[in-house]
Amino acid sequence: MTTSLTPTRHPRDASSTAGRVAERRQRFGWFFVAPFLLIFLLFLIVPLGYAFWMSLHTSTLATGSSFTGIDNYVKAFTDPLFLEGIGRVALFALVMIPIQLGVALAAALVLDTLVTRLSKASRLLIFAPYAVPVVIGALMWSFLYSPRFGPAATLFEVFGMDAPNFLSNNLLFASLVNIVTWQWSGYYMIVIYAALRAINPSIYEAARVDGATGWQIATRIKVPMISSSMIMVLTFAMIGTLQFFTEPVVMRSLAQGAIDAAYTPNMYAFSLAFSYSQFNYASTIAFSLGVLVFIGSYLFLHLTRKQSGLK
Amino acid sequence: MNTRLIAATGFAAIGAATLAGCSSDESTEACTNEIVNQDATPVSVWAWFPAFDQVVDQFNNTHDDVQICWTNAGQGNDEYTKFSTAIEAGSGAPDVIMLESEVLSSFSIRDALVDLTEYGAAEVKGDYTDGAWKDVSSGDSVFAIPVDGGPMGMLYRSDILAEHDIPVPATWDEFASAAQALKDAGAPGVLADFPTNGRAYNQALFAQAGSVPWVYDSADTETVGINVNDEGSKKVLNFWNDLVQKDLVATDDAFTADYNTKLVDGSYAIYVAAAWGPGYLGGLEGANSDATWQVAPVPQWDASNPVQINWGGSTFAVTSQADDPVAAATVAKEVFGTEEAWKIGIEEAALFPLWKPILESDYFRDLEYPFFDGQKINEDVFLDAAAGYEGFTFSPFQNYAYDQLTEEQFAMVNGEKSADQALDDLQASLESYATDQGFTVN
Numbered sequence: 206m207t208t209s210l211t212p213t214r215h216p217r218d219a220s221s222t223a224g225r226v227a228e229r230r231q232r233f234g235w236f237f238v239a240p241f242l243l244i245f246l247l248f249l250i251v252p253l254g255y256a257f258w259m260s261l262h263t264s265t266l267a268t269g270s271s272f273t274g275i276d277n278y279v280k281a282f283t284d285p286l287f288l289e290g291i292g293r294v295a296l297f298a299l300v301m302i303p304i305q306l307g308v309a310l311a312a313a314l315v316l317d318t319l320v321t322r323l324s325k326a327s328r329l330l331i332f333a334p335y336a337v338p339v340v341i342g343a344l345m346w347s348f349l350y351s352p353r354f355g356p357a358a359t360l361f362e363v364f365g366m367d368a369p370n371f372l373s374n375n376l377l378f379a380s381l382v383n384i385v386t387w388q389w390s391g392y393y394m395i396v397i398y399a400a401l402r403a404i405n406p407s408i409y410e411a412a413r414v415d416g417a418t419g420w421q422i423a424t425r426i427k428v429p430m431i432s433s434s435m436i437m438v439l440t441f442a443m444i445g446t447l448q449f450f451t452e453p454v455v456m457r458s459l460a461q462g463a464i465d466a467a468y469t470p471n472m473y474a475f476s477l478a479f480s481y482s483q484f485n486y487a488s489t490i491a492f493s494l495g496v497l498v499f500i501g502s503y504l505f506l507h508l509t510r511k512q513s514g515l516k
Numbered sequence: 517m518n519t520r521l522i523a524a525t526g527f528a529a530i531g532a533a534t535l536a537g538c539s540s541d542e543s544t545e546a547c548t549n550e551i552v553n554q555d556a557t558p559v560s561v562w563a564w565f566p567a568f569d570q571v572v573d574q575f576n577n578t579h580d581d582v583q584i585c586w587t588n589a590g591q592g593n594d595e596y597t598k599f600s601t602a603i604e605a606g607s608g609a610p611d612v613i614m615l616e617s618e619v620l621s622s623f624s625i626r627d628a629l630v631d632l633t634e635y636g637a638a639e640v641k642g643d644y645t646d647g648a649w650k651d652v653s654s655g656d657s658v659f660a661i662p663v664d665g666g667p668m669g670m671l672y673r674s675d676i677l678a679e680h681d682i683p684v685p686a687t688w689d690e691f692a693s694a695a696q697a698l699k700d701a702g703a704p705g706v707l708a709d710f711p712t713n714g715r716a717y718n719q720a721l722f723a724q725a726g727s728v729p730w731v732y733d734s735a736d737t738e739t740v741g742i743n744v745n746d747e748g749s750k751k752v753l754n755f756w757n758d759l760v761q762k763d764l765v766a767t768d769d770a771f772t773a774d775y776n777t778k779l780v781d782g783s784y785a786i787y788v789a790a791a792w793g794p795g796y797l798g799g800l801e802g803a804n805s806d807a808t809w810q811v812a813p814v815p816q817w818d819a820s821n822p823v824q825i826n827w828g829g830s831t832f833a834v835t836s837q838a839d840d841p842v843a844a845a846t847v848a849k850e851v852f853g854t855e856e857a858w859k860i861g862i863e864e865a866a867l868f869p870l871w872k873p874i875l876e877s878d879y880f881r882d883l884e885y886p887f888f889d890g891q892k893i894n895e896d897v898f899l900d901a902a903a904g905y906e907g908f909t910f911s912p913f914q915n916y917a918y919d920q921l922t923e924e925q926f927a928m929v930n931g932e933k934s935a936d937q938a939l940d941d942l943q944a945s946l947e948s949y950a951t952d953q954g955f956t957v958n
Contacts, residue, residue: 265952265953265954266625266626266737266912266913266953266954266955267625267738267953267954267955268954348773351773351774352774353773353774353778354773354774354777374930458772459769459772459774460769461712461713461769461922461926462769462922462923462925462926462929462930463926465919465922465923466919476919479597479601480593480597480915480916480919481913481915481916482600482603482604482626484604
């Protein structure tokens, strides 16, 4: 039995082999990604492109459609209704996000230190509002706010006072903040809580040996260690608030005077398209809002790149 | 708070695309009703009348050549939103659509409706009053066939007024005195509500004092006349603002759950309403069982020269996407063109007919309404109101105009501006909108 010492194949250059494998992998990679890409193109990129194309045209009721370039964008950024809407959601963001995050962080920190059966139940209860569909949640609250059916009238009567009208011009802002906080704090709490559970408990032990109090552990160790989750939650909250839509739309059926058709930029785009049949200008508003949200999120993530670990 | 909504919309879009793939031919499987005669031309209809299924069956059973395929695509704005999207998309609209007369111009300007003068509108013109016909016409064109109307009257709780010795007001001056008297008597409720989102209701009140807010003719779609801050409108709005500032009337938004309850639980003693109001009240829950309702003519500014007004009313229009406009026009003209259909409409859906053969019948005049303790409300109030109504011209952007009116009135009742200022601001904003939309404003 002889063994041929002549190699049947030339040994390959190691790096070129790796390159070819990588190339083949990439080919297969595209193959696996293709179904997603197709849907991504079809349902996101193409509609976006179409909306952008629409936003470059102007169609008026009386004179029909024509190409007007960036005219619509100039109009949008000088449109008081759009700018007021942006101002309003910015105000919502300033008020709502700190409250939501405060509630979520406090709840997560407390639940993290408790190890009783009660903590599991509370975790579920705090999370529960997130499981309620947004529209149902808003409808439910609008009944609670109702001066006629709501419990407020009865409660205030006990103290001999008149119940405030939660849907009036003055209180509406607070009423909306309340709904959103109720719905979303639990979700953010779960995200923060999960991050807290991932911290190695021996760190706390070391801190306690060094004489740290519970408060110090929470503020000096836990919070800094979950900063990346906090940034993520903050980003979600910010984008969500800028796109504020569902709750005010549901409440609008109860308070049309206090919530006008351009209350938030998203509502403005919706009314323009579907109530006033200005599809082109609605696309412009939608696109402008999208761009603002994108720039805002990008800036925010850039400024917090250290905390979020995206650096 | 929007991620889930977006996700839901995405799924809905995929679902809709799938559905569209299946139903590209206009199959009759999507009908709510059953098609009696499979070989006849199907005509798709969107409408939200109560008890309309019976009317559709009645039509299909009596027609061999045309069959209605009915869908309820939502009420009012819900339906208009879908229709508007279908117009923009170029497909998806029904052949025949129920529209309120106030939105006809808004859709005809977008070439969404067929001019029915070419399809025999003149044949049925004689079946309707001049006022009703004017509501569906614009210049020489006719964009719909009238169905039901909303001549206005005053529904009142005779038990509440009697309890406080308040006479039934016949003029707006008496109305104001009654409001004061009811408050002085310490009644738990107020005389009436002034909803800032009353839209067509507010406009009808203005019209009673001579307001003619719009000049528009579909033959010239580039010109519109706007006059919403005339003396009449200002007189009416000042009258109501005065009552509001003195707390003599409520300012609850209309068509909310709160408002519906207050209508029937005695919070308002008077409900200035259209002829469809009794049907609306009858369908509400939480009513006082011992309430007694009566109907009187709507209060007047000048009792010696009464002016009748109209609030709402719907029509059937043929859309420009109709495959067979002749068949579609037949449906629009004939679906509510029989006594049988109208008996269903009157008794089951509480509609006020505009079709003269039933409007002028003894049956309708003598109809007694149990809700009003057997009062013959048509003979007493609504027939006169309908006969005196002279028609109205709406703008081609009525939805926008109403939204602006609501905003201005809301600012007014909150004390931010006077009634005059509110209407002047409304005029300015509508003029600028019309100019922006390419109209020449007269």
